[in-house]
Amino acid sequence: xxxxxxxEEQRFRDELRTVFYEKVPAEIRERVVRGQISREDIVxxxxxxxxxxxxxxxxxxxxxxxxxTATQQNIYASExxxxxxxxxxxxxxxxVGPIIAxxxxxxxxxxxxxxxxxLDIWWSQGFSEPEAGSDLAGLKTTAIRDGDEYVINGQKTxxxxxxxxxxxxxxxxxxxxxxxxxxxxxxxxxxxxTPGIERRPIKxxxxxxxxxEFFFDDVRVPVSNLVGEENKGWxxxxxxxxxxxxxxxxxxxxxxxxxxxxxxxxxxxxxxxTLADDPDFRSRLHTAKMRLLALEATQLxxxxxxxxxxxxxxxxxxxxxxxxxxxxxxxLRLDAGGTDSVLVGxxxxxxxxxxxxxxxHAASTAALQxxxxxxxxxxxxxxxxxxxxIAKAVLGL
Amino acid sequence: xxxxxxxxxxxxxESIDDALARKYTAEFRGKAAASDVGWDEKLFSTLAEIGAxxxxxxxxxxxxxxxxxxVYAALYALGQNAAIEPFLDGVYLPSWxxxxxxxxxxxxxxxxxxxxxxxxxxxxEPGRVWDAAPATTAxxxxxxxxxxxxxxxxxxADQAKWLLVTASGDAxxxxxxxxxxxxxxxRTDGRTADWTRVSRVTFEGTPATLLGSAGDQGRRAxxxxxxxxxxxxxxxxxxxxxxxxKVTVDYLKSRKQFGVTLSTFQALVHRAADLxxxxxxxxxxALWATASLERDAQTDDxxxxxxxxxxxxxxxxxxxxxxxxxxxxxxxxxxxFETPISHYAARLTSIEQSYGGVAAARRRVLKSGxxxxxxxxxxx
Ligand SMILES: Cc1cc2nc3c(=O)[nH]c(=O)nc-3n(C[C@H](O)[C@H](O)[C@H](O)COP(=O)(O)OP(=O)(O)OC[C@H]3O[C@@H](n4cnc5c(N)ncnc54)[C@H](O)[C@@H]3O)c2cc1C
Numbered sequence: 182x183x184x185x186x187x188x189e190e191q192r193f194r195d196e197l198r199t200v201f202y203e204k205v206p207a208e209i210r211e212r213v214v215r216g217q218i219s220r221e222d223i224v225x226x227x228x229x230x231x232x233x234x235x236x237x238x239x240x241x242x243x244x245x246x247x248x249x250t251a252t253q254q255n256i257y258a259s260e261x262x263x264x265x266x267x268x269x270x271x272x273x274x275x276x277v278g279p280i281i282a283x284x285x286x287x288x289x290x291x292x293x294x295x296x297x298x299x300l301d302i303w304w305s306q307g308f309s310e311p312e313a314g315s316d317l318a319g320l321k322t323t324a325i326r327d328g329d330e331y332v333i334n335g336q337k338t339x340x341x342x343x344x345x346x347x348x349x350x351x352x353x354x355x356x357x358x359x360x361x362x363x364x365x366x367x368x369x370x371x372x373x374x375t376p377g378i379e380r381r382p383i384k385x386x387x388x389x390x391x392x393x394e395f396f397f398d399d400v401r402v403p404v405s406n407l408v409g410e411e412n413k414g415w416x417x418x419x420x421x422x423x424x425x426x427x428x429x430x431x432x433x434x435x436x437x438x439x440x441x442x443x444x445x446x447x448x449x450x451x452x453x454x455t456l457a458d459d460p461d462f463r464s465r466l467h468t469a470k471m472r473l474l475a476l477e478a479t480q481l482x483x484x485x486x487x488x489x490x491x492x493x494x495x496x497x498x499x500x501x502x503x504x505x506x507x508x509x510x511x512x513l514r515l516d517a518g519g520t521d522s523v524l525v526g527x528x529x530x531x532x533x534x535x536x537x538x539x540x541x542h543a544a545s546t547a548a549l550q551x552x553x554x555x556x557x558x559x560x561x562x563x564x565x566x567x568x569x570x571i572a573k574a575v576l577g578l
Numbered sequence: 579x580x581x582x583x584x585x586x587x588x589x590x591x592e593s594i595d596d597a598l599a600r601k602y603t604a605e606f607r608g609k610a611a612a613s614d615v616g617w618d619e620k621l622f623s624t625l626a627e628i629g630a631x632x633x634x635x636x637x638x639x640x641x642x643x644x645x646x647x648x649v650y651a652a653l654y655a656l657g658q659n660a661a662i663e664p665f666l667d668g669v670y671l672p673s674w675x676x677x678x679x680x681x682x683x684x685x686x687x688x689x690x691x692x693x694x695x696x697x698x699x700x701x702x703e704p705g706r707v708w709d710a711a712p713a714t715t716a717x718x719x720x721x722x723x724x725x726x727x728x729x730x731x732x733x734x735a736d737q738a739k740w741l742l743v744t745a746s747g748d749a750x751x752x753x754x755x756x757x758x759x760x761x762x763x764x765r766t767d768g769r770t771a772d773w774t775r776v777s778r779v780t781f782e783g784t785p786a787t788l789l790g791s792a793g794d795q796g797r798r799a800x801x802x803x804x805x806x807x808x809x810x811x812x813x814x815x816x817x818x819x820x821x822x823x824k825v826t827v828d829y830l831k832s833r834k835q836f837g838v839t840l841s842t843f844q845a846l847v848h849r850a851a852d853l854x855x856x857x858x859x860x861x862x863x864a865l866w867a868t869a870s871l872e873r874d875a876q877t878d879d880x881x882x883x884x885x886x887x888x889x890x891x892x893x894x895x896x897x898x899x900x901x902x903x904x905x906x907x908x909x910x911x912x913x914x915f916e917t918p919i920s921h922y923a924a925r926l927t928s929i930e931q932s933y934g935g936v937a938a939a940r941r942r943v944l945k946s947g948x949x950x951x952x953x954x955x956x957x958x
Contacts, residue, residue, distance in 0.1 A: 182647055182869035183580045184957045191958060436952060443950050460944055467949035471892035474953035478862035481955060482581045498855050568851035576827045576850055578841045
């Protein structure tokens with residue numbers, strides 16, 4: 182056993198830190214901490230990372246990938262999160278990019294991959310529908326072939342940051358008559374400027390608008406926008422959802438939030454001393470700390486195991502515990518702030534975000550962040566779905 | 579960066595598991611616990627031959643001078659079988675105390691290494707928390723020290739050839755070596771909830787020898803040895819949790835109610851998934867603590883006591899969840915002495931309260947800076 186990185190791994194980490202802390206502007210990272218990140222921040226930071234070869238490390242080397250070991254990928258995700266660098270847009274780098282690189286045509290690769298890596302194209306994920314959430318294969322949107330075009334009709338929902346989307350990758354039924362519902366689904370790329378697409382923003386629990394609904398009414402896209410083979414979309418989607426788990430434990434983010442929480446506790450006066458002296462709060466902090474340590478150690482064990490080519494049965498465990506831990510940290514922050522924490526701060530955000538009371542106090546917006554973070558256990562395969570995966574794939578139940 | 583046992587350690591754990599797995603049914607454990615000595619002597623010898631008793635003792639005394647990883651492997655395998663053979667409390671902890679003192683008679687360590695005898699550590703006292711100064715007194719000095727006082731929950735005192743007794747003397751805290759059959763000892767034997775043999779031991783003018791030095795330094799050495807034991811017992815806890823949750827998963831697959839197996843009910847399946855998460859996360863913490871110890875052995879720069887308390891508090895929580903869940907998921911049969919599950923749950927419950935217990939560990943943690951320091955697995 183060994184608790185240290187090898188000298189090469191240490192050097193690797195130090196190089197990453199130089200880019201994360203010195204090249205990505207401090208203002209952007211501060212806005213990440215405050216939960217006020219904008220589209221421009223995400224684009225700017227991804228381009229800086231890409232310039233240093235750090236936006237798409239897990240892609241094939243031909244398209245900018247790095248052939249890192251599992252441990253290196255781990256260091257990357259943790260350090261990026263800890264530095265509060267905006268995560269490269271997952272829809273681009275973790276989802277559609279690897280799919281196009283693996284299953285796309287040469288023409289698609291050349292057209293999309295460089296632009297996707299550099300965030301010249303902003304992708305949206307069009308999978309979920311009102312009737313198809315956890316049971317994604319129940320989707321109803323159709324893409325019916327008409328000459329060398331598909332005609333798309335239906336509705337997509339929960340599209341994260343779809344208001345910025347230049348293109349959408351979506352799943353649609355190309356063969357509505359297929360026997361099993363997993364069959365007859367295709368993976369199609371859609372230019373969002375195509376006529377017939379209508380967007381409706383969905384205001385969330387915290388007042389923000391980060392998800393949208395899209396209505397498709399006879400939207401015509403060229404057949405050349407089909408990725409891979411017709412009716413094989415389910416296979417590609419599963420490949421993609423596997424990639425989505427990358428960095429899912431959010432260890433670096435939780436480490437950062439934990440440190441912020443301690444700072445806030447030290448600055449909050451209570452009857453005697455500060456909140457950092459309060460036995461109950463200390464106890465809750467310690468519980469969170471040890472859960473975080475357990476999570477990090479588990480992630481490192483899993484990374485070690487998958488390095489010698491073994492499958493990674495614990496990724497669902499990382500999603501499950503990683504999300505509930507981060508959620509509980511935001512709950513601690515909420516409790517620490519008390520009444521102050523339900524203030525809305527002075528965030529003036531994207532369309533529809535309320536402009537609230539100005540407060541300089543650190544607790545301000547804690548409730549909004551807490552409420553927003555409830556999403557973590559719902560998307561990316563809800564935590565109940567993860568329990569199902571563990572039971573089936575790991576325990577054989 | 580590596581948080582896994584190496585191949586030799588894995589093989590060692592497997593050889594212990596092999597020796598136990600064919601034998602260690604609930605019935606066997608029950609009989610062993612009720613026997614004259616309180617465990618199975620033949621199995622103890624077999625395990626000693628594999629090297630289990632020699633791990634923590636230096637080569638000079640015919641030991642293997644092995645590290646924390648080997649101790650983890652041994653206790654993990656013992657835990658997997660809920661074995662009650664007294665390696666931790668009868669051999670490892672005494673050997674750590676004896677080695678730390680630097681003044682132990684050679685024959686004691688050699689006998690422990692060979693598996694010929696065990697020793698018992700007598701520290702707990704009735705109505706006193708673990709961290710308090712002992713009420714047991716040591717009078718006199720040089721070779722003529724005598725002890726007076728009462729110790730409780732002394733594991734395996736009935737079979738111990740030597741007792742290592744803590745007491746307060748003129749120079750403060752000290753650990754004293756006492757022969758098991760010395761004069762002035764009165765013993766009342768009993769058991770703990772997990773069927774481990776323990777005794778209340780009263781000393782009245784019992785002759786004793788101070789080990790090492792008395793005072794703050796002596797207390798620190800004692801605390802450090804106990805911290806090692808706190809970490810070691812976590813490996814046993816993880817072994818118990820691992821096997822108990824696997825047995826429970828198997829039970830869900832085979833037990834039928836309402837005409838179907840229990841595994842048909844998603845509420846139960848999801849609880850099994852949460853159990854798996856508890857065990858894997860606890861395993862990570864136990865491995866981290868063990869790796870910290872191994873590192874300390876080389877660099878001497880971290881605080882073993884703090885690591886032990888942090889890890890103990892976390893794993894005690896997991897141990898309770900797992901113990902309660904495996905019994906519940908078994909239904910009525912889980913409550914019976916005949917099922918292995920009840921033995922696993924009972925042992926986990928005792929582990930939570932070992933060496934002063936989880937509430938005391940939590941109190942120490944809360945008084946320290948630990949809650950406010952960010953966690954790190956990787957040191958640099
Ligand atoms: C903020 C946010 C952003 C999102 N972004 C996107 C996006 O960009 N693109 C996209 O395509 N989708 C996106 N989603 C959709 C997300 O993937 C779905 O919400 C998710 O798959 C759950 O589906 P659902 O909401 O229909 O809930 P349901 O599937 O209806 O689930 C309701 C409840 O039942 C539980 N449940 C469901 N099935 C089972 C089962 N078999 N066993 C036990 N419990 C079960 C769930 O865990 C949940 O608690 C986003 C969602 C949110 C909240």
